[in-house]
Amino acid sequence: xxxxxxxxxxxxxxxxxxxxxxxxxxxxxxxxxxxxxxxxxxxxxxxxxxxxxxxxxxxxxxxxxxxxxxxxxxxxxxxxxxxxxxxxxxxxxxxxxxxxxxxxxxxxxxxxxxxxxxxxxxxxxxxxxxxxxxxxxxxxxxxxxxxxxxxxxxxxxxxxxxxxxxxxxxxxxxxxxxxxxxxxxxxxxxxxxxxxxxxxxxxxxxxxxxxxxx
Amino acid sequence: xxxxxxxxxxxxxxxxxxxxxxxxxxxxxxxxxxxxxxxxxxxxxxxxxxxxxxxxxxxxxxxxxxxxxxxxxxxxxxxxxxxxxxxxxxxxxxxxxxxxxxxxxxxxxxxxxxxxxxxxxxxxxxxxxxxxxxxxxxxxxxxxxxxxxxxxxxxxxxxxxxxxxxxxxxxxxxxxxxxxxxxxxxxxxxxxxxxxxxxxxxxxxx
Numbered sequence: 001x002x003x004x005x006x007x008x009x010x011x012x013x014x015x016x017x018x019x020x021x022x023x024x025x026x027x028x029x030x031x032x033x034x035x036x037x038x039x040x041x042x043x044x045x046x047x048x049x050x051x052x053x054x055x056x057x058x059x060x061x062x063x064x065x066x067x068x069x070x071x072x073x074x075x076x077x078x079x080x081x082x083x084x085x086x087x088x089x090x091x092x093x094x095x096x097x098x099x100x101x102x103x104x105x106x107x108x109x110x111x112x113x114x115x116x117x118x119x120x121x122x123x124x125x126x127x128x129x130x131x132x133x134x135x136x137x138x139x140x141x142x143x144x145x146x147x148x149x150x151x152x153x154x155x156x157x158x159x160x161x162x163x164x165x166x167x168x169x170x171x172x173x174x175x176x177x178x179x180x181x182x183x184x185x186x187x188x189x190x191x192x193x194x195x196x197x198x199x200x201x202x203x204x205x206x207x208x209x210x211x212x213x214x
Numbered sequence: 215x216x217x218x219x220x221x222x223x224x225x226x227x228x229x230x231x232x233x234x235x236x237x238x239x240x241x242x243x244x245x246x247x248x249x250x251x252x253x254x255x256x257x258x259x260x261x262x263x264x265x266x267x268x269x270x271x272x273x274x275x276x277x278x279x280x281x282x283x284x285x286x287x288x289x290x291x292x293x294x295x296x297x298x299x300x301x302x303x304x305x306x307x308x309x310x311x312x313x314x315x316x317x318x319x320x321x322x323x324x325x326x327x328x329x330x331x332x333x334x335x336x337x338x339x340x341x342x343x344x345x346x347x348x349x350x351x352x353x354x355x356x357x358x359x360x361x362x363x364x365x366x367x368x369x370x371x372x373x374x375x376x377x378x379x380x381x382x383x384x385x386x387x388x389x390x391x392x393x394x395x396x397x398x399x400x401x402x403x404x405x406x407x408x409x410x411x412x413x414x415x416x417x418x419x420x
Contacts, residue, residue: 028255028258028398029255031251031254031255031258032251032252032253032254032255032342033251035251035254036250036251036252075310075336075339076307076310079306079307079310079339080303080306080307083302083303083306084303086302087299087302087303090302091299106346106349106350106353109302109345109349110252110342110345110346110349112302112306112345113306113339113340113341113342113344113345113346114340114342115255115337115340118339118340178410181409181413182248182249182250182251182409182413183406183407183409183410183413184406185251185406186402186403186405186406186409187402187403187406189402190399190400190401190402190403190405190406191399193397193398193399193402194394194395194399197394197395197396197397197399198394201393201394
């Protein structure tokens with residue numbers, strides 16, 4: 001975690017969650033929803049937005065209360081705050097679209113147990129002023145949504161031959177059923193991580209001074 | 215469109231599955247880690263060595279049993295007062311307390327183990343397998359005994375998965391791998407293969 005103590009909001013505050021510290025691809029946090037609900041792009045997007053909302057709302061509230069929460073009970077306090085917002089999201093999605101609610105199943109409620117949200121609360125929101133936390137949480141949430149979409153798109157194209165429910169290849173396409181099954185989630189995420197690692201290594205080989213970026 | 219009310223009528227709509235079915239289903243066919251994607255953080259994080267994977271599994275099993283019993287009782291109270299919207303908050307509070315209990319016990323009786331589990335011990339709180347278990351047993355309307363067996367099955371399934379993974383990764387340490395597979399990528403690939411093989415158990419336990 002960056003040990004910046006100044007309160008200036010830079011582009012970096014926002015963008016670190018998108019790429020350099022992407023919660024899924026770099027920090028491997030919140031893996032359960034990442035693998036479980038990404039069997040179609042629309043589920044992935046819905047889950048991403050729900051998580052973004054909880055992250056943003058809880059981050060803001062925790063940041064506002066950061067000086068009044070006693071240190072000893074902070075984790076319990078964070079969890080209760082997060083659980084409150086997840087309950088709101090749960091009932092909202094149920095009211096908007098019952099189909100989506102059934103597709104995501106218990107995983108909406110399981111946003112509570114997403115270690116990324118608690119991790120951000122502890123590592124960032126509890127130490128930074130509200131505005132900065134909001135900017136950072138937005139970046140993190142968008143990074144999370146982006147990662148979910150990366151998986152959802154690949155799994156839906158290969159596993160069902162469609163994208164956002166629109167048929168891509170016509171009836172002659174034989175879907176790779178394994179991609180929408182649990183095993184496909186592990187394999188696709190593994191493949192993405194391999195790709196990023198390969199890109200990173202290629203970059204550091206071509207650059208003469210690889211350490212300049214960080 | 216009216217959202218379906220999540221009422222839980224006691225006794226009348228009780229699930230009818232037999233105990234052996236629930237157990238086998240939770241251990242093998244619907245393994246919490248490999249089929250339902252619950253509890254992946256410790257599954258990927260603490261599965262480096264069998265020596266730490268087993269205590270982690272046992273601690274998780276214990277927390278599962280405690281929180282399953284508590285969740286069942288709390289749900290009865292919540293349903294009685296018709297305040298089911300507090301379920302999530304109540305469950306997570308119970309789980310956090312159960313984890314605290316395990317943490318204090320371990321710290322007193324086995325400080326070495328306590329240190330080796332490190333950050334992953336308090337993180338059992340955010341292990342979605344445990345919250346997932348509490349929620350699933352409520353959705354499935356299991357009776358007290360069924361819930362307990364379900365928790366036992368889920369815990370044993372978690373131990374099985376994390377031990378298999380740890381065994382594979384210990385072997386992997388000794389072999390030469392391409393440099394890009396350093397890190398979590400290869401663990402995920404292994405998880406995918408394990409998950410594929412566990413699909414063979416589908417339909418078992420009838």
